[in-house]
Amino acid sequence: MCAACDHTIHRNSIHHGWSRDFAPVLSARPGARIHFECRDASDGQLTRGSTVSDVAGLDFGRINPVTGPVFVEGAQPGDVLKVTIHRFHPSGLGWTANIPGFGILADQFPDPALAVWTYDTTGQVPAAFGPGGRVPLKAMAGTIGVAPAEPGHHSIVPPRRVGGNMDIRDVGEGTVLYLPVEVDGALFSIGDAHAAQGDGEVCGTAIETAMDVELSLDLIKDRPLAAPRFTTAGPVSRHLDAAGYEVTLGIGPDLLTGVRESVARMIDLLADEHGLDPVDAYMLCSVCGDLRISEVVDQPNWVVSFYFPRIVFA
Template sequence: MCGNCDYTIHGRHHHFGWDNSLPPVQRVAPGSTLEFNCLDSGNGHFTRDSTVADVSSMDFGKVNPVTGPIHVDGAQPGDALKIEILSFTPSGFGWTANIPGFGLLADQFPDPALALWSYDAVSLAPALYGSHAKVPLKPFAGTIGVAPAEAGLLSVVPPRRVGGNLDIRDLAAGTTLYLPVEVEGALFSIGDTHAAQGDGEVCGTAIESAMDVALRLELVKDANLAMPRFSTPGPVTRHLDVDGYEVTTGVGSDLMEGARAAVSGMIDLLGKWRGLSPEDAYMLCSVCGDLRISEIVDQPNWVVSFYFPRVVFS
């Protein structure tokens, strides 16, 4: 709980998709602090008793709910909304799923799969992945944005220049994010909170987990940002670095195919090295492994690498 926040925005004040005609649930002055009750990306569909059959019964018209919108007094197109991410209060429960038709390797993984997570919401000790591994946690908000200028109801799934479903794991406590404002009041919303995620979120889901988020909202007048930018308070991978990495690569003229090859190679390696099933390896890669562009100048071929932290097996 954020005992010192100026406002609490309850989870019932959520919406699906971006729409600049939505009435704000709260109007705030720049400099205000707010605590948002954020639902998980499945809108509470999964529980501790869920089974893999529940993956197919999700209502895909109600995924990635975001809490808000918030009208920030004085915000005008051309300004930037400065978001200071203060803290996260996690729920202690999460889920990861392979959803048929979704994810980097959707063609290779046509069947649903589900992993349920129980973690210590206070200590944030590494979370057990069955009997296979322990994943270090780093809470963050996957979807964080302001309303686009484009009229009508727009999907929340793709990210946009005004933010949205960015899925950047470094938007964690202590980070400051700047978003371009396109409409009066900015109309800020947040949700899709994660307990952990690898860069790339390759199977399409992280450790999806409801939690409360405390923020401070400020304005930067006439910033004229082209795209989101952010600053972090310090190192961003020290929760994973301690035991080094195993790395697979993809080399070729197409970055997407390189990414697919690098992840496929890691799934094969985890099967041989640790005896994981392809489905378990794929979901584990999504919550703690990192896709990186290692080389993009030596045409005609580029190098994509996939880093898997050995600490999860320590």
């Protein structure tokens, strides 16, 4: 429990998807500090004892539950909701899965796979993976947003101009996120926490985990915002930088093809140098490897780079 918080929203107050018609579970004044209890992205379908067969049987109607929504008093369309993330409370248990049909290389990895993680809840000590690898941890919120103005029920899966399932690694402790308000009260929700994720989340999952979040909600009045933006509190990759990186490239006229090629080449490299099964290398890339667009000016070809932190196997 958060002694400094004004409110707590418990893990039974969830919804799947977005709608301006969802009834708020809390009405809060601007400036309120709120403790959110967030379920994992499978909504409890994957547990410590789960196997690959459980991945194949996932109920996608329960994927990515978010806690909320919160009605922010005075919020109106054209305002900005300022979200300050103060602290994460990790659960110590997580999972990474290759889900058939999902991920940037879904055509190359059609079969389900699963890795179950246990990790330290106090110091976020690196978690073990496979033959000798240890992944530096960094808690973050994958799905965080407000309700869209369009009527109806909207899928939780794609990100939107009002936030949602953005899966940005750097939306972590100390980050201040700004979201455009499109409905009265904003109707803010959060979930899909990760203990670690690479930029790109290339296989479609990170270290998915149940995790509580403390944050504050403030209003900036009459400041239209076209899309979310955020400010970080400091360096964003220090936990990965210590031993340098291996980097593979994709070069050509199509950025998405470049992404696929750079990831596939890193999978080949990890499998060759560290004896990983390719699907394990794919999941590991999703957890701690970073996609970067390195060059888009020397047409007709662009350069996409995939950075894998050497500290994992140091």
